[in-house]
Amino acid sequence: MLNDKLMINIGFLGAGDIAAVHAAAIKTINDARLAAIADVDPERARLLAGKHGAVVFSDLEALLRSPGLDVLYILTPPEGHARQIIAAAAARIPIVCEKPLTVTLDEADQAIAACKRAGLPLMTGLSHRYHPLAALAKELLQSGELGDFVAAWSHRLIHLPVSPNSWLNDLRVGGGLTLQYAMHDLDWLSWLGGDVAGVSAQEAHTNPELNIEDNLWALLQFRNGGSGNIGLSWSVPSAWTERGLIGSQGNLRIIEQKRLVGRLADGRELAEDLGDDYDWFDVFVRESRDIVRRLQQGQPFSISGDDGRRALEITLAVQKAAKTGKMIHSPLGNDLPLENNS
Numbered sequence: 001m002l003n004d005k006l007m008i009n010i011g012f013l014g015a016g017d018i019a020a021v022h023a024a025a026i027k028t029i030n031d032a033r034l035a036a037i038a039d040v041d042p043e044r045a046r047l048l049a050g051k052h053g054a055v056v057f058s059d060l061e062a063l064l065r066s067p068g069l070d071v072l073y074i075l076t077p078p079e080g081h082a083r084q085i086i087a088a089a090a091a092r093i094p095i096v097c098e099k100p101l102t103v104t105l106d107e108a109d110q111a112i113a114a115c116k117r118a119g120l121p122l123m124t125g126l127s128h129r130y131h132p133l134a135a136l137a138k139e140l141l142q143s144g145e146l147g148d149f150v151a152a153w154s155h156r157l158i159h160l161p162v163s164p165n166s167w168l169n170d171l172r173v174g175g176g177l178t179l180q181y182a183m184h185d186l187d188w189l190s191w192l193g194g195d196v197a198g199v200s201a202q203e204a205h206t207n208p209e210l211n212i213e214d215n216l217w218a219l220l221q222f223r224n225g226g227s228g229n230i231g232l233s234w235s236v237p238s239a240w241t242e243r244g245l246i247g248s249q250g251n252l253r254i255i256e257q258k259r260l261v262g263r264l265a266d267g268r269e270l271a272e273d274l275g276d277d278y279d280w281f282d283v284f285v286r287e288s289r290d291i292v293r294r295l296q297q298g299q300p301f302s303i304s305g306d307d308g309r310r311a312l313e314i315t316l317a318v319q320k321a322a323k324t325g326k327m328i329h330s331p332l333g334n335d336l337p338l339e340n341n342s
């Protein structure tokens, strides 16, 4: 039962870019507060803590010993996620871990098992599911209005200035564009299309300063006979985004993450406009509101560790298909040992 008076105390491991966004989102929620932060860079932790009235701890162990923590958000580079989840599970703290849940499936299995043994909820931060138009597309499909799933796509082209010194440029730490970026698109497609039967993919490396792939195209075959496609770049001068869905009874497009347009077979128009001023920050507010409400009500998180593992399995298969030039068939399984391009 919802207890409106229950304040949820949130701890952060990591005080970088996404931590600042989550902290601002949490600030909009009356019955939650950012209570504690640890970061290997103490200055970063102090800066963020200062803005939000949180207490700084020297490391994860000290953070986990702090009394009264209701949930730990893991907001660090992916390579450390498995160790950090396992440590939080040992301290019996519910966990929200940013995507990717881990960088290998073995690690994901260990992290999920540690949480299940401890009887703790584990959430994967696949935040794109909280976008109102992405969720509306899912609802229209689930309600049967669009008929059976036929195909979906997600194309997101941006210019992202990745520093060659950033962990983003290290495949072993961040998983490259595929784990960092494509995971959201692949998760959305498989949220709509269900079980994946096979994937093929091709990547391109157009920014010579980077060690990682910065363009990716992939094709998914679903068990239900439908198909999915992603087209992504971090290195184009002209940015645009489009997602789309085709059902046997209708189709729709989501343009620039702001407008949904489409039509059903009976002639009804589909139209939802978030307005040109729509700010992606809303997605993170929705995510934290859902997390806080579920903690208060003692309900499981919306996007589980198993969901995170599934997204990871599909994403690693796409990465393997792109790097080997071979189609990967289900069971997708097996991680590819990650190596930088140079």
Ligand SMILES: NC(=O)c1ccc[n+]([C@@H]2O[C@H](COP(=O)([O-])OP(=O)(O)OC[C@H]3O[C@@H](n4cnc5c(N)ncnc54)[C@H](O)[C@@H]3O)[C@@H](O)[C@H]2O)c1
Pocket: 013, 014, 015, 016, 017, 018, 019, 038, 039, 040, 041, 044, 060, 075, 076, 077, 078, 080, 098, 099, 100, 125, 126, 127, 128, 180
């Ligand atoms: N859901 C989304 O849309 C979204 C968007 C951006 C990033 N992310 C994810 O969030 C995570 C963090 O990304 P970011 O962009 O904030 O990175 P970042 O580099 O800006 O911040 C990471 C922070 O973690 C700290 N850190 C590193 N190792 C640590 C450790 N062992 N213990 C404590 N602190 C440690 C660093 O000092 C840094 O402050 C990644 O998994 C990334 O994929 C998700």
